[in-house]
Amino acid sequence: AQRVTQPEKLLSVFKGAPVELKCNYSYSGSPELFWYVQYSRQRLQLLLRHISRESIKGFTADLNKGETSFHLKKPFAQEEDSAMYYCALWGGSQGNLIFGKGTKLSVKP
Amino acid sequence: DAGITQSPRYKITETGRQVTLMCHQTWSHSYMFWYRQDLGHGLRLIYYSAAADITDKGEVPDGYVVSRSKTENFPLTLESATRSQTSVYFCASTIPGHGGEQYFGPGTRLTVT
Numbered sequence: 001a002q003r004v005t006q007p008e009k010l011l012s013v014f015k016g017a018p019v020e021l022k023c024n025y026s027y028s029g030s031p032e033l034f035w036y037v038q039y040s041r042q043r044l045q046l047l048l049r050h051i052s053r054e055s056i057k058g059f060t061a062d063l064n065k066g067e068t069s070f071h072l073k074k075p076f077a078q079e080e081d082s083a084m085y086y087c088a089l090w091g092g093s094q095g096n097l098i099f100g101k102g103t104k105l106s107v108k109p
Numbered sequence: 110d111a112g113i114t115q116s117p118r119y120k121i122t123e124t125g126r127q128v129t130l131m132c133h134q135t136w137s138h139s140y141m142f143w144y145r146q147d148l149g150h151g152l153r154l155i156y157y158s159a160a161a162d163i164t165d166k167g168e169v170p171d172g173y174v175v176s177r178s179k180t181e182n183f184p185l186t187l188e189s190a191t192r193s194q195t196s197v198y199f200c201a202s203t204i205p206g207h208g209g210e211q212y213f214g215p216g217t218r219l220t221v222t
Contacts, residue, residue: 032209044152044199044213086151090209097142097209101151 002027004089006100013077014108021072021103023061023087031089033063033070036099038084047085048072057081077107112136115200115214123222128187130217132200140203141183142167142211143175145196152199158183190221 003026013019025031033050048056050063050070061072070087087100113134122128132141143155144167154167156175164175172194174186187194197218201211 034209043215044201046210049210088209092208097154097211099144099152101149 002031002089002091002096002098004087004098004100006085006087006103008103009101010104010106012106012108015079016076019072019074019077019081019105019107021085021087021105023070023072023100025068025070025087025089027068027089027091029091031091033061034088034090034097035059035061035070035072036086036088038086038102040083044086077105079107079109081105082107113200113202113212113214115198115217117217118215119218121220121222122190124190124192126190128190128219130185130187130198130200130219132183132185132214134181134183134200134202134212134214136202136212137180138202138204138212139180140205140208141177142201142203143173143183143185144199144201145169145194146199146216147196155185155198187219190219192221195219195221 005024035048036044037047038044048061059074063070084102086102089098116131139160142157144152146152153169158164158177161180177183197216199216200214203211
């Protein structure tokens with residue numbers, strides 16, 4: 001079964017501390033993995049895609065096929081990073097973007 | 110406005126009433142989606158559409174109806190609203206082959222009393 005698991009509902013860190021938002025997936029083929037972010041009262045927006053191996057707003061994410069993980073990391077959290085983060089998996093079928101339940105990141109001053 | 114818009118942004122309705130949420134996009138994206146966002150459940154796909162007059166069910170379609178007579182519009186109708194349909198509804202769109210990269214509307218917060 002296709003599944004995306006984000007084990008932490010809430011992650012609270014202090015400004016300047018490292019952040020790691022965990023994402024594990026279950027999929028039989030070769031999926032594409034994404035991170036979406038939703039700032040307070042705003043629309044969801046794409047943050048990262050694993051195929052582009054980019055760093056956006058200081059965030060990076062590496063796909064680990066052996067551990068079926070796609071954790072989102074940032075070395076020094078900023079208050080403006082506070083948001084809801086969703087990991088998502090796309091198996092290639094257009095109607096099949098599977099979202100995790102999300103992790104709320106709170107960065108305290 | 111360019112992009113993807115939703116209306117209304119907020120709606121309060123009573124149980125049993127019919128409600129239609131509108132979604133409009135100006136990019137001519139062929140694929141459009143409706144999700145609901147609930148605490149503890151994240152985002153769940155209700156319906157999606159690959160093109161005008163082509164729609165298909167997602168994970169939680171019961172109680173919802175969609176239509177797509179024009180590429181740019183994808184309305185979602187709750188035929189007889191229930192309290193369990195209180196949620197935030199997001200519309201999204203994308204182009205073929207890029208199903209993982211979806212562009213979302215601002216959302217409609219629906220409360221069913």
